[in-house]
Amino acid sequence: MHKILILLAAITVSSSAAWAQAPVKKANSKIESAKPAHAPKTPEQQADHFTKGLTQKLSLSADQAQRVRQLRLAYEQEQQAVKAKYGTDHKNPAQRQELKAVKQRxxxxxxxVFSAEQATKYARLREEKRQKHAKGQEKLKAKS
Known part of the structure; x- marks a missing residue:
């Protein structure tokens, strides 16, 4: 009987010690494990990235690409200025209104800058992106 009690006590002690150790955190998705930590992009880098993507997707000419880059750079800089003006208050209605006006402009x-065909294709790409974003938001709400 003593042997059984000693054996149970030993199992209890060893199992509780195992549970007390901190679990190793695994990456929840490919995105977390694939993306290294990095600094935010500068407005110039964002403009270059945006221009490169549109040039490929819409077959922009060199002149169009240059104009798109200039517009995007101005947009990114305006957006930064508005965000700096309001600081960390991301839910401020005045800030949202200003950012919306900058985006519409x-x-x-x-x-x-676009031809009629390019404008149509751009509108379709934007709509696809909105739908994809909406689906992601629905998944997040479902998890909560």
Missing amino acids: FDTQLKQ
């Missing part, structure tokens, strides 16, 4: 100017 950018979209209007951008559409003037």
